[in-house]
Amino acid sequence: MTVITRERQAQAQKSLVIVFLIHGFVAASIIPRVPDIIRNLDITFAHWGIISAFGTVGSAMGLFLANRALERFGVKHVTMVAFGVVGVGNAAFGWITDATLYFAVNFLVSVFMSVFVIAVNSQSVVLQTLSGRVIIGRFHAAWSAGAATSAAISGFLAAVLPVGVHMFLFTVVGLVAFYVVVRNLLSREEGLIAEGHTGQPAV
Secondary structure, three states: OOOOOHHHHHHHHHHHHHHHHHHHHHHHHHHHHHHHHHHHHOOOHHHHHHHHHOHHHHHHHHHHHHHHHHHHHOHHHHHHHHHHHHHHHHHHHOOOOOHHHHHHHHHHHHHHHHHHHHHHHHHHHHHHHHHOOOOHHHHHHHHHHHHHHHHHHHHHHOOOOOHHHHHHHHHHHHHHHHHHHHHHOOOHHHHHHHHHOOOOOOO
8 A cells, every 4th residue: 555654744744834934925025015006006095905806806716727727737736836926926016007917917816826725725634634633723823924924024124125126025035935845745646645545544
């Protein structure tokens, strides 16, 4: 019987914790810079809210696409592509001055963010099932830690860095760290093994 060793499980768990941390770090970097982005777009806060609200449509589309993508390409590859698109879009937010373009980029980021979230959470469920104990909480705690750290640093940098430079730097740091650790997530083949041996302890 093919199993995933506890050492390999631990490696994947540590990597996933860091992935959640990075996700929170990159995602929250925009929070203190919303007023700057609104000024760049030359729109009211209400208009920006309407544009951003349409991101929920993109998120819903991501829910529709995620399962098909995961079944075809596996969690690791989907996670890598989805977060790459999210990162590029996040970096672009600080430079966009056209509301229509911002709408399009925000919609695209929402689609891929939804796919990314489903992918990493599906991996966390698989790893929890393999471990035989509750571990999902640590992943979400890592996201919160990343978001809190990002918001605090971003709030300080808002006074000294242009919004475009700020968003670009945070995204580059996040993507570099992400692509270093993401390769240690469970592969598509390991995911299939895990699903085939649900509830059976790895050795």
